[in-house]
Amino acid sequence: MSAPGQDRAAPGARRRAVRTVTVVASCLAVLAAAVVTGVRALGQEPTVTLLANWTGRDARYFREAVIEPFEREHHIKVEYQGSSAESQVLGADVETGTPPDVVVLTGPGELAAYAGRQQLKPLDELIRREDFSESWVTPLNGHVYWFPLKADLKSIVWYPARTPPGTLNEIAGRPGQWCLGMGSGATSGWPGTDWIEDILLQQYGSGAYERWARGRLSWQSKEVKRAWTTWGRLAGAGGHKALVERALLTEYQQASELVTADPPRCSLEHQASFIRDLGPWKKADGRYTPSSRLIPGATAHDAWEVSGDLVALLHATPQARALIRHLASAGAQRAWVAKESGFSVHAGAQPSADDVGAGWHRSLARTLLDKDAVHCFDASDAMPPQVRDAFAQATIDFLADPGERHLDDLLRNLDSLSSPESLTWLNSVCDHGS
Template identity: 30%
Template sequence: MNLRHRGTALVAAGAVVAALAACSTSESARPEEEPAVDDAAVAAAEEAALTAAGGEELGGSVTMLGVLGGEELDAFLSVVAPFEEATGVAVRYEGTRDFAAVLQTRIDGGNPPDLVATPAIGEMAALAEQGALVDLHTVVDDAVLTANYPASMLETGTAGGALFGFYNTVNLGGLIWYDPKRYDGPTEPASWDELQDWARQKAADGETPWCVGLESGAASGWPAADFIDEILLRQAGPEFHRAWRDGAEPWTSPQVAQAYETYGEMIADGMVYGGTTTVLSTDFSQAANPMFAPEPGCYLLQQATFMGSMITDAFPDLVPGEDLDFFPVPDLSPEHPGIRSISGEILGMITETPQSAALTRYLASTEAGTLIAATGRWLSPNVTVPADAYEDPFLRRANEVLTEAEATYPLGNSLMPQPEVDAFWQSGLAFAQNPGDLGAILQGIEDVRAR
């Protein structure tokens, strides 16, 4: 079987993973220091793990292929440690940047991993289409899935009525980061137009409202593509967005053009720090830096939950809530209110064994989700996780936004073939440079899709 190759940066979420995680290509050892977790939460997780294993100490091992490395992998291993303790099952996690190639090699060699976890949902869907993934409806009780996950999240991992995967960790997109001591605009805008009215007035007064950086090495342009993707989802609505990502609606459609134009208004001359040249050359991880200069160069940055820790790592004296905060991107259309975008890892099963089935049931539990929240790295997709499991103030707030959403959907470029994704990323750069060429830019992506 052949997977659609998606390169080292695994679309939207994968670009984040590539930027944030120092991924390993070898099987991980247990971290020497694990994140501090409440003893009661660990004990509850051990009990849930034993239940997931049918009350037995199974022993043996389960293999898992993913994209995590470094501190992120250490955090995930702290989540599965209670499972190992309770069941006697060793979790052998292999992290790699080249997920698709390594998985294909393992499959071709007759040695596939038991479980896989990746932010590239399209790869998982391709595996499901080839019959390579176990229907998780046969592994995890439907009552548990329905109680623990929003319907829209389960829909993302479903094909032909079979559940090929469910979210294991989540990042929330569409957040506006700002310095409360300097930003004087609305923090609960009723609409995108209201926020942009403030931004246009700021620009008219000779100040720059938006901070933007599109540089990200081989994945440069993804921050623009991600936000255009989100704009389209929330402007044209989930039904159109799904048809577009699946190829049933063309890139040249008026709705797609409108999404680009909406983004273009945000990065127009006078609206963005440093102008086009700076936007193109600034690494996305450093885009917020001018916000904290002695005289602020800009006031707002649009990015996902992970950006909070990146900013506080760069400016460790910032106090969350006092010097740095966020609010969600407001509605872009009154016809589609309350929609949020997410990215994250999808967990799937290639080989069903008592050990892999038990680990899958454990990771779907409230108790495992609580430990994921406690890592301070991710949001848990599990809606039954208590809010006080989040010690990180930004994740706690983001969890509130996520749970209050009318519906959540993945960005379209997480399900597209990599050549189309590459063209989408590049279009963000091309559009920033020459917004008047939008028609040709969109036709170019449509041509790539047709190949």
């Protein structure tokens, strides 16, 4: 994990580090598959295996709020495995024939690929469709294969409470004021994909966004290319070498620390709602504004990018089916988001008018559930895995070299990766309000 103070390393070193981390993650994934095999060999039944991305404190909270109540009620043991490289872990598990019974992933595109290979089990009889809007339980070949356990709102920019709101546009025009960290282990680059996705959504609306996220709008189109160049100018790519190196060498969760440095080294962060619970934004009493107010050329009205932790079933054992019903219940979802200060989009898990909480949290929840707003799922998460991963890597390469010829090469390559007919694309990624 790179720290912000290591700014003098070359961008090329960052790219090599990203690829090295990916190789290491793949090795760890093979080890994890062996662990799952060992657990099952013990014959401790009834047992259900669960893979998700929560580790450390988050894993402890998840166990306390969601898993332990299930174990007490159903007398079923949950063997939980948390990994920040869960995509690699799951891939290795599937390859060795030892996949978990239940998995929680952030990418519907990745889940769609597994469903296309008939490695997921339909959930039609285990969840109630009326509990979730169709944008969250997108049908595939007539069946539902996943549902959201937790959701986050994107398309927002955080700023310290001390900042006069009337100065935000002026501040946004200075690249040095944006807090940006591109590092995230095996998934490095995703903060850049979030930027480009949101810019496209705000500049051209949900129609263009959805065509692109479904593989029907070329990466080389004027709309998509404009989103990349807009982000490059905001991030200082091309003319601010120190800023680019800082972004490439900073882990995404460390970017916020620059807000509370003495003196502050940045004051705006384009990041999802979860970032408000990290220490720096708590200390800065973080406020938010819709990104549409700060993105140059934004024309969309009330359009929001969203993301979620999605639950899917690989083995339909009685224990796994019981866990799916539990995770899809209003009670479990309410308990989890209360522990994590997150959000649920389950119709029955919403807070009552008497519930108290931070004003920013209530406001974000209302936006996330607003039936008149347009919500679009994170485009890279909705894309086939190989396209998603190449997109993330391309954002790193673009920051290091934002030249037009290099950008054209990156976009041409992404078009070639998006073209095979064997890829599984989602039927939709946006709802369109009421």
